[in-house]
Amino acid sequence: MASSGGKRIVEADEYVLxxxxxxxxxxxxxxxxxxxxxxxxxxxxxxxxxxSPPDGPGLVLLDAHGKPRASVxxxxxxxxxxxxxxxxxxxxxxxxxxxxxALTFDDxxxxxxxxxxxxxxxxxxxxxxxxxxxxxxxxxxxxQ
Numbered sequence: 247m248a249s250s251g252g253k254r255i256v257e258a259d260e261y262v263l264x265x266x267x268x269x270x271x272x273x274x275x276x277x278x279x280x281x282x283x284x285x286x287x288x289x290x291x292x293x294x295x296x297x298s299p300p301d302g303p304g305l306v307l308l309d310a311h312g313k314p315r316a317s318v319x320x321x322x323x324x325x326x327x328x329x330x331x332x333x334x335x336x337x338x339x340x341x342x343x344x345x346x347x348a349l350t351f352d353d354x355x356x357x358x359x360x361x362x363x364x365x366x367x368x369x370x371x372x373x374x375x376x377x378x379x380x381x382x383x384x385x386x387x388x389x390q
Contacts, residue, residue, distance in 0.1 A: 260275030265288070273284045279299035287293050287310065295306045304319035313334040319326045324345075329338040331354070339350045348363040353376065361372040367386035375381050 260273060262270055263272035263274075265271050269286075269288065269290060271286050271288075273282075273286075275282060277297065277299075280297060282295065282297040284292055284296075285294040289310075291308070291310060291312045293308050293310075295308070297304055302319055302321040304317060306314050306317045309315050309332070313332065314330045316330065317326075317328045319328075324342045327340040328336055331337045333354075335352070335354060335356060337352050337354075339348075339352075341348055346363055346365045348361065350358045350362075351360040353359050355376070357374065357376065357378050359374050359376075361370075361374075363370050363386075365386050369384070370386040371382070371384040372380065373382040
């Protein structure tokens with residue numbers, strides 16, 4: 247432990263936090279893409295991962311089986327929130343891209359079936375069939 251101007255500094259490549267039985271419950275370290283904090287449940291499964299890679303910070307929350315269920319990322323094009331089903335497939339996304347909020351819902355095959363957005367021209371709704379063909383659309387119109 248080093249001391250700098252009365253402050254104590256601890257340095258390491260990785261920190262590992264263990265519970266009273268010796269199981270790893272958290273790791274803080276440098277990954278290939280940047281700093282990362284991983285949390286684990288009592289069975290050793292990851293439950294949360296927080297990282298700060300070059301493309302933007304992100305948080306992933308996992309279920310008891312290690313499947314992602316929710317994630318939040320702040321990327322160059324804007325913030326993203328993603329929700330996953332029990333199989334780990336993306337089912338819903340909420341993002342603000344170029345200052346336009348958008349919400350999409352996907353079917354179990356990974357195709358977007360419903361999209362909602364609010365642009366400077368107004369709200370829009372888009373529905374798609376199982377093959378991705380448009381079914382219904384309410385295009386945005388400039389509102390006063």
